[in-house]
Amino acid sequence: MQIDLSQRTILLTGASGELGRKTAVELAKVGAHCILMARQVEALQKTAQQMPEGSASVLSVDLTDSQQIEGALEALPRHVDAIVHCAAPTFKYTKLHQLTEDDTEQQFQVGVHSMMQMCTKLLPEMMLKRWGRVVFASSLASLVSGRGAAHYNMVKSAQESLIRSIALEYGRYQICANALRLGPIDGERLSKRE
Numbered sequence: 194m195q196i197d198l199s200q201r202t203i204l205l206t207g208a209s210g211e212l213g214r215k216t217a218v219e220l221a222k223v224g225a226h227c228i229l230m231a232r233q234v235e236a237l238q239k240t241a242q243q244m245p246e247g248s249a250s251v252l253s254v255d256l257t258d259s260q261q262i263e264g265a266l267e268a269l270p271r272h273v274d275a276i277v278h279c280a281a282p283t284f285k286y287t288k289l290h291q292l293t294e295d296d297t298e299q300q301f302q303v304g305v306h307s308m309m310q311m312c313t314k315l316l317p318e319m320m321l322k323r324w325g326r327v328v329f330a331s332s333l334a335s336l337v338s339g340r341g342a343a344h345y346n347m348v349k350s351a352q353e354s355l356i357r358s359i360a361l362e363y364g365r366y367q368i369c370a371n372a373l374r375l376g377p378i379d380g381e382r383l384s385k386r387e
């Protein structure tokens with residue numbers, strides 16, 4: 194299949210993480226410009242360095258902070274054609290009764306609320322252009338609950354519910370919405386959790 198994203202700008206969250214970095218590099222190979230979003234600027238720059246010159250912009254944002262998100266959306270360097278949401282806070286396996294309100298709130302803010310906010314702002318522009326893509330990095334955890342991760346499991350189910358609503362409501366504007374239900378990837382994220 195020939196994929197050409199040379200005229201497209203993709204807002205990629207979690208772009209300092211393992212999957213986000215690999216995704217950014219692959220998107221750049223098919224011509225996309227990526228706006229790399231996460232908190233750690235140096236790690237985002239490391240991602241940008243692995244991409245062809247001029248194919249990335251870096252935007253440091255804490256996705257638990259709606260004001261920071263608002264500011265970033267106002268300052269976007271160009272029209273966004275697609276959002277790929279890879280950001281997810283790391284966590285340690287914790288039984289439900291030991292989870293703090295903060296643990297759960299952080300998962301929902303980054304996993305769901307930030308995307309609601311970004312979609313609210315960016316979907317109308319995609320509707321006007323009659324082209325858009327929204328992608329979530331979901332997980333098997335949306336279906337098969339892993340122990341010690343009630344908050345994460347819930348967020349992944351919520352993400353898939355949200356993506357179905359986006360597909361249903363915006364498909365007629367040529368906006369495709371998909372969640373990738375990933376299995377465990379042997380890498381840093383899993384090792385940090387053990």
Ligand SMILES: NC(=O)c1ccc[n+]([C@@H]2O[C@H](COP(=O)([O-])OP(=O)(O)OC[C@H]3O[C@@H](n4cnc5c(N)ncnc54)[C@H](OP(=O)(O)O)[C@@H]3O)[C@@H](O)[C@H]2O)c1
Pocket residue numbers: 206207208209210211212213230231232233234236254255256257278279280281282283303330331332333375376377378379380381382383
């Ligand atoms: N790895 C796996 O085995 C696996 C399996 C199934 C699904 N997934 C899903 O795939 C996605 C990516 O996973 P990964 O392995 O690449 O994880 P990762 O390496 O831990 O990366 C997580 C990313 O989220 C960002 N992030 C976390 N908290 C944030 C916040 N408050 N504000 C902004 N950004 C924040 C991190 O950036 P900063 O720290 O720089 O902010 C980082 O870029 C996640 O949605 C995960 O649920 C992963």
